[in-house]
Amino acid sequence: METSVRLDDQAILQILKDTGAIRHGHFVLTSGRHSDTYVQCARVMESPRTTVDLAREAALRLPEDVRSSVDLVISPAVGGITFGFAMGYVLGVDFIFAERQAGVMTLRRSFEIPQEANVLVCEDVVTTGGSVKEVCDLVEDAGATVAGVVSIIDRKTDRKFDAPFFPLLGLEVASWTPEECELCAKGGKAESLGSRKLAK
Helix, strand or coil: CCCCCCCCHHHHHHHHHHCCCEEEEEEECCCCCEEEEEECCCCHHHCHHHHHHHHHHHHHHCCHHHHCCCCEEEEECCCCHHHHHHHHHHHCCEEEEEEEECCEEECCCCCCCCCCCEEEEEEEEECCCHHHHHHHHHHHHCCCEEEEEEEEEECCCCCCCCCCEEEEEECCCCEECCCCCHHHHCCCCCEECCCCCCCC
């Protein structure tokens, strides 16, 4: 694996700020929860070099037994694809992605998960981890093992998956169910910037 200047948490946060990835307003998250803060990692990934630098740092932070065992990287579409590709590149393994068909996370495009493979699940931002959980289920249903989950951002809410989790940066920001949303109560309309509801 290539080496480069290490990135500490402050440097990663500065990258997010410099690229305009951290936005403030009223948003619907991929999980369905509402928040006044949205992390648009796509802005970071406009720079392939920065994306690879973040992936390299994420790989270096993995425990050695996890890093050395990974056979395949998989991401949920769409947000995790670019970072997942960079993780595969850095680790020197193949990369595939899962996507929704009729609302169900599935493998398309002739992608396959080899039986008994050790698979790293890669996402850009984890809130509840619902999409990650679905991808982990795909891996296990194929007879493979989830070696761990990596993300750029962990929003530090209750997670739906049990796999070992190795986020680059934790951000504690407020989020609410639509019914509890303080911004909705003030009459505000939430903006949806995620990809879950993209046309199929």
